[in-house]
Amino acid sequence: MPNTLHPQLIEWPARGQKPVKLQVSNSALAGLHRGHPWLYAERIKTQSHAGCPGDLAVVFDSKRRFVAVGLYDPCSPIRMRALRIGKPGPIDRAFFAERIAQALERRLPLLHTDTDGYRMIHGESDGLPGLVIDRYATTAVVKLYTHAWLPHLGDCLDCLLEQQPLERIVLRLSRGLQQHPEELHGLADGQIIYGVPLTAPLTCRENGLIFEVDPIHGQKTGFFLDQRDNRAQVEQLAKGKRVLNAFSYSGGFSLAAARGGAREVTSLDQSGPALETARRNFALNAAVPAIAAARHLTIEDDAFKAMAELVKQGRHYELVIIDPPAFAVRRSQIKEALSAYGRLAHLGVSLLAPGGDIVLASCSSPVTPEDFRHTMCAAAARAGRPLMHINETGHALDHPLDFTESRYLKCLFAQA
Ligand code: SAH
Numbered sequence: 001m002p003n004t005l006h007p008q009l010i011e012w013p014a015r016g017q018k019p020v021k022l023q024v025s026n027s028a029l030a031g032l033h034r035g036h037p038w039l040y041a042e043r044i045k046t047q048s049h050a051g052c053p054g055d056l057a058v059v060f061d062s063k064r065r066f067v068a069v070g071l072y073d074p075c076s077p078i079r080m081r082a083l084r085i086g087k088p089g090p091i092d093r094a095f096f097a098e099r100i101a102q103a104l105e106r107r108l109p110l111l112h113t114d115t116d117g118y119r120m121i122h123g124e125s126d127g128l129p130g131l132v133i134d135r136y137a138t139t140a141v142v143k144l145y146t147h148a149w150l151p152h153l154g155d156c157l158d159c160l161l162e163q164q165p166l167e168r169i170v171l172r173l174s175r176g177l178q179q180h181p182e183e184l185h186g187l188a189d190g191q192i193i194y195g196v197p198l199t200a201p202l203t204c205r206e207n208g209l210i211f212e213v214d215p216i217h218g219q220k221t222g223f224f225l226d227q228r229d230n231r232a233q234v235e236q237l238a239k240g241k242r243v244l245n246a247f248s249y250s251g252g253f254s255l256a257a258a259r260g261g262a263r264e265v266t267s268l269d270q271s272g273p274a275l276e277t278a279r280r281n282f283a284l285n286a287a288v289p290a291i292a293a294a295r296h297l298t299i300e301d302d303a304f305k306a307m308a309e310l311v312k313q314g315r316h317y318e319l320v321i322i323d324p325p326a327f328a329v330r331r332s333q334i335k336e337a338l339s340a341y342g343r344l345a346h347l348g349v350s351l352l353a354p355g356g357d358i359v360l361a362s363c364s365s366p367v368t369p370e371d372f373r374h375t376m377c378a379a380a381a382r383a384g385r386p387l388m389h390i391n392e393t394g395h396a397l398d399h400p401l402d403f404t405e406s407r408y409l410k411c412l413f414a415q416a
Contacts, residue, residue, distance in 0.1 A: 006194060007154045007157040007158055007161075010187075011186070012150055012185070013053070014151060015055075015151040015152070016052050016054065019055065019056040019057060019069070020047060020049060020051035020057040020058070021047070022039070022044055022048075022057055022058065022060070023045045023059070023060060023061075024039060024043050025044075025045060029059075029061055032068045032082060033086075037081050038081060038124075039079055039080040039082065040078060041077055042077075053075060053146070054071055054147065054148045054149065055148075057069070059080070059082075066087075066088045067086075068082040069084050069089075069091060070083045071129075071149065073130075075146075075147055075176075075180045075183055076146055078130075081130050081146060081148065083127070083128070091152075092155070096128075096152070096156045097159040099128050100121065100156075100159050100160055103126040104120060104163060104164065106398070106400065107119075107120065110398060113207055113208075114205055115205055115206050115207055115228070116136070116205050117134075117135065117137070118134070118225055118228070118396075119133070119134050119226075119398040120135045120160075120398070122399050122400055122406065123406065125401060128156075129146075130144065130145040130148065131143075131144065131145070131149055131156070132145070133160065134223075135164070135204075136203075136213045136215060137202065137203065138165070138166055138168070139168050139170065140164070140169045141170045141221035142170070143172040143221055145174045145177075146176075147177055147183045150183075150184075150187070153193075157194060166195065167195050167196060168194055169193050170191070170193070170221075171188075171191045171192075172189055172215075172221055173187070190216040198216070201280075202214070202215060202222070203284065206225075207228065207231075209259065209281075211250060211252065211255070212281055214277075219274075223252070224249060224252060224323075225396075226395060226409050227252055229396040230361065230393055231252050231256035234359060235259055235260035237257075238258070238319055239260055240261060240263055240318075241318035241356075242316075242317050242318050242319075243257045243266065243317060243318070243319040244307075244319070245257065245265060245266065245267050245321045246269075246307060246320070246323070247269060247303055247323050248269045248274070248298075249277075250277040250278050251267050251275075251278030253321045253323065253359075254281075255281055255291065257294075258294035259288055261294075262294050263293075263294060264295040265297070267296065268299040268306055270302050275300055278296075279296065282294075303322075303344070304344070304347070307344075307347040307348070310351055311350045316351060316352065316353040317353065318352075318353050318356045320349075320351055320356065320359070321361075322359065323359075323363075323411075324340075324341075324344065325363070326363050326408075327364050327367075328364040328365075328366045329364070329366070333364075334367055334371070337364050338372075341360070341367075341375050341376065342379035344360070345358075345375070345376045345380050346383045349379075349385035349387075350385070355415060356415065357415055358380075358412075358414055360376050360411070360414070361409070361410065362410045363409050363410075365405065365406075365407070367410070372410045372412070373392065373410075376412055377390075380414075387412070387415070388414060389414060389415050390412055390413070390414045392410065392413075394407070394409055
């Protein structure tokens, strides 16, 4: 391919030569021994020297025995993310290749479902903390949560490309990284770091449905892959129904409902571009008779305001889906988040035809599944429409849950 960039041609920051040696508090040792890969800065008792982002850091116990080796990041309160715990070993291409192979093998069942949009690497849960890689057909999107990956990314992506042929790789940087531009070595959010530029809209398939994805400007890495299984469930519930999909983004749940035989689907989002994509996604899937037959409406507005308005107008839907953005990222925001979820549940059941189905999702990681369920049930009961036949779901197989902090998604299916 002419003008093809390769990860090895990018000027990544150099790898440090000398590992940083750390001694840490007993509670941090216990955490690492339990397999938790994060080491917070305040848990470090002694440190051999000041390290740079991406230097290897080795933790020893008081008897100088090896505990863990990982990636050091002086810019983050999570000062080290452990890659190997308990047993020493090199952090090199063979190591990355093995972790990637394991992760890809976990996802093999997806390939039988006409799905080429999925998470290939889910950070901590796939043994590569701070690194997320999503695949959209032949494009991969790498999202970094620590600068520490930068010196290792050339090797890591080389290993990925050996196992997974790709046309291009897009780099996305979490907000934390963008706060330290001096550590980015000229790399930018949305930069193509391998392969050819995108010249046409990118699409991927999810259970046979086609979705347009914007990996460069889109939210997350371009699509909300974590809702795949819940969308499949919505498809099973939708036959003959009038559906409201609040916080629809590009219409993931709307398309699933339409293919399931919904007679009318309303996508509600405050983002005009997201709704335009939702409309294009309906057009892209028009070969599916049920989708061509479903009436698709859009409302561009604040969901709280628009739903209150629909209640006032006396509108009713037989299926209501509410999948808002994270209302809490810190523990201090939990109370406010629960109050917002409660308001949405109240509005949702108020818009529900008697005996209708409601789907309520939360991606706020500090909110526990118990608190979320309790708040949703209480709010629905207050509206005089208690939730019944509740079913809770979580993450799909490409978002494994081996790591507690990655347990962010909660989704309730209920009738009211
Ligand atoms: N359900 C979607 C993902 C939702 S992401 C899917 O399956 O793909 C959250 C969406 O909420 C985003 O599209 C964002 O634009 C929208 N949003 C955020 N705050 C909003 C608000 N107050 N009112 C309406 N939409 C909002």
